[in-house]
Amino acid sequence: MKKNYLCSLLILTSIFLIGFPFVTTSRAQQPLELKWGGDAEGGAPYLLPNPKNPREIVGFEVDLMTSLAGQMGRKSVFTQNQWDGLIPGLQRGNYDLVVNGLEITSDRKQQVDFSIPYYATGEQLSVRTGENSINSLADLKGKIVGTLKFSLAQRILERTGGMEIRSYENQNNAYDDLVLGRLDAVLMDWPIAVYYSKPNPKLKFAGPVIEQMEYGIAVNKNNPELLKQVNEGLLHLIKTGELRRIYEKWDIWNDETGRLFTKLASGEVHGQVYEDFTQNITKQLTWSERLRRYAGYLPVLLIQGAPMTLLISLLGMAFAVALGLILALIYLYAPQPLSWLSRAYVEIFRGTPLLIQLYLIFYGLPNIGIKLSPIVAAVVGLGLNYAAYEAENYRAGIQAIPRGQMEAALSLGMTRAQMLRYVIVPQAMRLVIPPVTNDFIALFKDSSIVSVITMVELTKVYGQLASTYYDYIGVGLLTAGIYFLMGMPFVRLARWVEIRLATERRVEGV
Amino acid sequence: MNSLISVSNLQKSFGGSAALSGISFDVQVSELTVIIGPSGCGKSTLLRCLNGLELFDGGMVRIGDITLDRKANLSHGDFNNLLRNLREEVGMVFQSFNLFPHLTVLENVVLAPMVVRKVDRRSAEEKAREILNKVGLGERLQHYPSQLSGGQQQRAAIARALAMSPKVMLYDEPTSALDPGLVGEVLAIMRKLDDEGMTQVVVTHEMNFARDVADRVIVLAEGEIIESGSPQEIFTAPRDERTRNFLQRYL
Numbered sequence: 001m002k003k004n005y006l007c008s009l010l011i012l013t014s015i016f017l018i019g020f021p022f023v024t025t026s027r028a029q030q031p032l033e034l035k036w037g038g039d040a041e042g043g044a045p046y047l048l049p050n051p052k053n054p055r056e057i058v059g060f061e062v063d064l065m066t067s068l069a070g071q072m073g074r075k076s077v078f079t080q081n082q083w084d085g086l087i088p089g090l091q092r093g094n095y096d097l098v099v100n101g102l103e104i105t106s107d108r109k110q111q112v113d114f115s116i117p118y119y120a121t122g123e124q125l126s127v128r129t130g131e132n133s134i135n136s137l138a139d140l141k142g143k144i145v146g147t148l149k150f151s152l153a154q155r156i157l158e159r160t161g162g163m164e165i166r167s168y169e170n171q172n173n174a175y176d177d178l179v180l181g182r183l184d185a186v187l188m189d190w191p192i193a194v195y196y197s198k199p200n201p202k203l204k205f206a207g208p209v210i211e212q213m214e215y216g217i218a219v220n221k222n223n224p225e226l227l228k229q230v231n232e233g234l235l236h237l238i239k240t241g242e243l244r245r246i247y248e249k250w251d252i253w254n255d256e257t258g259r260l261f262t263k264l265a266s267g268e269v270h271g272q273v274y275e276d277f278t279q280n281i282t283k284q285l286t287w288s289e290r291l292r293r294y295a296g297y298l299p300v301l302l303i304q305g306a307p308m309t310l311l312i313s314l315l316g317m318a319f320a321v322a323l324g325l326i327l328a329l330i331y332l333y334a335p336q337p338l339s340w341l342s343r344a345y346v347e348i349f350r351g352t353p354l355l356i357q358l359y360l361i362f363y364g365l366p367n368i369g370i371k372l373s374p375i376v377a378a379v380v381g382l383g384l385n386y387a388a389y390e391a392e393n394y395r396a397g398i399q400a401i402p403r404g405q406m407e408a409a410l411s412l413g414m415t416r417a418q419m420l421r422y423v424i425v426p427q428a429m430r431l432v433i434p435p436v437t438n439d440f441i442a443l444f445k446d447s448s449i450v451s452v453i454t455m456v457e458l459t460k461v462y463g464q465l466a467s468t469y470y471d472y473i474g475v476g477l478l479t480a481g482i483y484f485l486m487g488m489p490f491v492r493l494a495r496w497v498e499i500r501l502a503t504e505r506r507v508e509g510v
Numbered sequence: 511m512n513s514l515i516s517v518s519n520l521q522k523s524f525g526g527s528a529a530l531s532g533i534s535f536d537v538q539v540s541e542l543t544v545i546i547g548p549s550g551c552g553k554s555t556l557l558r559c560l561n562g563l564e565l566f567d568g569g570m571v572r573i574g575d576i577t578l579d580r581k582a583n584l585s586h587g588d589f590n591n592l593l594r595n596l597r598e599e600v601g602m603v604f605q606s607f608n609l610f611p612h613l614t615v616l617e618n619v620v621l622a623p624m625v626v627r628k629v630d631r632r633s634a635e636e637k638a639r640e641i642l643n644k645v646g647l648g649e650r651l652q653h654y655p656s657q658l659s660g661g662q663q664q665r666a667a668i669a670r671a672l673a674m675s676p677k678v679m680l681y682d683e684p685t686s687a688l689d690p691g692l693v694g695e696v697l698a699i700m701r702k703l704d705d706e707g708m709t710q711v712v713v714t715h716e717m718n719f720a721r722d723v724a725d726r727v728i729v730l731a732e733g734e735i736i737e738s739g740s741p742q743e744i745f746t747a748p749r750d751e752r753t754r755n756f757l758q759r760y761l
């Protein structure tokens with residue numbers, strides 16, 4: 001006992017020693033990334049290459065995201081993406097959020113969820129300095145008006161009608177054409193106008209801002225957990241005045257945003273999505289409503305979660321069974337250093353938490369250039385861990401085969417390898433079926449742990465549903481029930497095999 | 511000399527205590543040699559040295575043209591190859607049968623020819639059927655060992671060894687684990703093989719069998735050969751005191 005204890009202490013110490021330099025330089029200790037997409041070509045004040053150092057991207061949205069990510073305990077990582085491809089990129093999973101002057105509109109809300117607004121503004125008309133006849137939308141009849149492609153301004157102009165609309169990729173080109181007289185007016189989001197029109201002495205603002213609009217952070221529809229975190233983070237930044245400081249630094253603080261923030265801070269007004277979201281939590285449900293809602297969860301759990309859980313478990317177990325056999329054979333038959341290494345493997349993987357192993361594989365290995373996808377990391381992590389247990393099963397099974405079997409095989413002229421392959425291992429396999437089946441059921445339930453490495457499986461889906469609807473008990477029982485029913489066939493199988501082998505042995509007992 | 515087996519000055523000890531101390535004897539082709547002696551005298555150890563299941567400390571064993579010699583310094587790999595060549599020539603039958611329980615009788619018999627000699631399944635099965643018919647198990651091909659009686663199991667084990675076409679068959683108390691009623695059927699097989707000219711070395715306590723069938727009887731005591739000769743000599747006129755004491759218990 002004492003020797004074993006000392007041994008594991010030594011192993012643990014060596015893990016720390018090996019792991020220490022690795023961890024301090026690694027990402028594993030740093031916060032999780034919060035990846036967001038935007039288009040730095042969009043320009044000031046949103047996102048632009050720093051004029052002093054073009055390799056750096058700056059903008060009020062960069063400052064916003066740095067603060068927000070910090071508030072969420074994560075690290076802001078900007079991902080460049082073409083502006084009109086930002087939402088498809090989000091849906092493809094290239095990044096977690098889109099933050100790039102995205103107006104909250106009802107048609108976009110069908111594709112993505114929006115956070116509470118982080119900025120409110122309107123559209124600003126600009127004209128040449130000498131122009132005095134244009135002061136409102138109504139004055140644009142028969143004129144040539146420039147704007148940005150796919151923007152709210154473009155839709156306002158289309159709705160108003162009666163003018164020629166020119167859509168630009170780039171605000172510079174639009175304002176240049178206005179100066180040159182190719183356009184009579186330009187309608188753009190007020191912050192853009194502040195940066196590209198106001199400083200130009202040949203241009204001026206015409207009239208007050210038109211229509212109110214709000215920018216929101218877009219989040220994938222299936223990610224209510226993240227949405228909730230973003231909203232909480234934004235609200236905190238609003239209440240502490242952090243956002244206002246950022247906007248003042250960028251000279252885009254305005255009355256609209258001021259009013260918006262007052263409402264948000266006092267809890268008066270929430271973004272539409274936020275309202276939908278909180279309604280789910282606070283609404284009292286009748287029993288039949290509740291049951292209908294649970295019936296609605298079932299397909300989500302069964303389609304999104306269960307197959308992945310089953311797949312990871314089966315692949316992980318196949319890996320564990322194969323590696324376990326190799327480890328056991330090395331331990332029993334290979335020469336000294338190898339045999340010792342196999343033993344060390346078993347002790348280390350049995351003696352350290354699976355959770356830590358998964359973290360090391362998923363977040364640690366990339367530091368030495370091995371970047372595994374979540375599913376591969378999950379299968380490898382479960383497989384490596386359970387291989388240690390399977391190795392022990394096999395070792396016990398092989399050692400339980402009578403010595404006479406080995407002697408009979410050798411006396412027939414077989415090599416050791418042939419003896420193992422045709423005589424010993426097949427018999428050991430039959431002995432280890434019951435313990436291996438039991439381990440599979442344990443692995444099946446342990447697979448819930450891989451949700452920590454971004455795997456979306458049964459437990460992850462449970463977490464998402466439970467936090468969205470704030471219903472940990474109902475969804476929890478439902479999920480546990482699914483695990484139970486899915487594990488049932490394997491429990492049955494284990495018992496059936498055990499009974500079968502027991503009766504066989506009774507016949508064999510000569 | 512026409513001897514098929516030659517053992518000279520064979521020595522073996524376990525942790526300092528000698529199990530075999532200087533055994534020498536020869537076996538001619540087609541002879542049936544019976545080894546008798548009290549429990550613990552080294553009969554099993556001697557037999558196991560003959561097919562390399564036990565490694566001896568000194569002396570030499572030759573079977574056919576394969577020689578195991580402690581003084582020949584062979585590499586690990588060469589030695590293992592030599593052992594395997596030897597074992598292919600020597601069939602071994604154990605007291606506890608040691609059939610492979612996960613295989614049918616037929617599979618037990620074809621396994622080694624297919625795996626070791628690389629015979630194809632069809633000819634291996636053909637030969638296996640022939641041998642199993644000879645030992646009276648033609649009707650039990652698809653049975654598992656657990657479904658056979660002790661006598662049938664031991665006959666299957668003999669068939670398994672015969673399938674490798676060995677030059678020599680070794681038996682270590684082949685009938686000791688059997689009900690008295692089943693002993694005869696196993697001895698009958700050995701008798702039949704003797705008639706066919708198989709060279710056999712048998713450790714047994716079946717003195718009637720030894721007297722009737724053996725060409726020569728070797729008496730072992732405390733790791734030494736104390737006497738050897740024709741069954742007539744040993745059973746009717748034993749010279750050594752220890753032989754007389756031993757035989758009294760069986761006759």
Ligand SMILES: Nc1ncnc2c1ncn2[C@@H]1O[C@H](COP(=O)(O)OP(=O)(O)OP(=O)(O)O)[C@@H](O)[C@H]1O
Pocket residue numbers: 524525529547548549550551552553554555556
């Ligand atoms: N693997 C072993 N390790 C230690 N001692 C052994 C080993 N095998 C045999 N011996 C010893 O060597 C001696 C000879 O044993 P062996 O089994 O050859 O006797 P035997 O004549 O076959 O006896 P029995 O009639 O009981 O089978 C005995 O004293 C036994 O205890």
Ligand SMILES: [Mg+2]
Pocket residue numbers: 553554555682
């Ligand atoms: Mg013995």
